[in-house]
Amino acid sequence: MRAAVLGSPIAHSLSPYLHRAAYRAMGLAGWSYEAFECDEARLPALLRELTPARQGPVTRAPADEPGTGGVWAGLSLTMPLKRAVLPLLDTVSGVAVEVGGANTVVFRDGGRHGDNTDVHGIERALAEAGVPAPRSATVLGGGATAASALAALRNLGLHAATLLVRDPARAGGTVEVAERLGVALAVETFDKLDASIRVDLVVSTLPGGAADVLADRLAGVPALFDVVYSPWPTRAAAAVAAAGGTVVGGFAMLLHQAVRQVELMTGRTGVPVEAMRAAGEAEIRRRAAALA
Secondary structure (H helix, E strand, O other), X not given: OEEEEEEOOOOOOOHHHHHHHHHHHHOOOOOEEEEEEXXXXXXXXXXXXXXXXXXXXXOOOOOOOHHHOOOEEXXXXXXXXXXXXXXXXXXXXXXXXXXXXXXXXXXXXXXXXXXXXXXXXXXXXXXXXXXXXXXXXXXXXXXXXXXXXXXXXXXXXXXXXXXXXXXXXXXXXXXXXXXXHOOEEEEEEHHHHHHHOOOOEEEEOOOOOOOHHHHHHHOOOOEEEEOOOOOOOOHHHHHHHHOOOEEEEHHHHHHHHHXXXXXXXXXXXXXXXXXXXXXXXXXXXXXXXXXX
């Protein structure tokens, strides 16, 4: 049985290390997990090649894609595919509809079934770190991960939040997500940061290094969830920790969303979280040492 992560770029992905560790610990000797470079233009054709026909599984690779043969269980999706995949699916889970993106595709009964495990990953990461349900929150950045963060906050009982972005005109998709979630969203620019961090929790969905200039201004927040996992800690995370705040890193989110993906793709519970955690952390350390 095969599974893979798709995205562009994809070489940096930790997903193969997490999923393969799960398969080993679960005794799934016949399972494999790979990483495929795939952009939005390539996605429709690749999905057609991988989806089992309703009368049976894919057993032969297409001539132009010799690496895609075999029986496929599912896919993990990263940027820029989470939103692009939605119209290509046969069914979409409620949470994926709400956040406007699917990071998981399960092949079942000849169909493509989309789900979103990022929301679950955020909730589990916050709980694991002992962060209590916030009474107020600010989200930095307005992309797909910000949408998942808003859904997680809603599930934790928060129905109002602030979104800080560089250009509010480009946050329309996230505003629509907030409306579907029933979250009252105030959209501000980063120059309003000082007034917007007097909150219980700040969630930074900004890419690596982008929040460095904000580190000193974030230092006083009670809790920071920074979706970056490498290099770690980020300057923002280090500043919050030094001031006594609670810091949650992106690896915890990545780990727990992957755990849920393994459950969905294998149909099994009791996924070995600690084996996956150890494999992911070992690869992060290996990469850090290679750069030192």
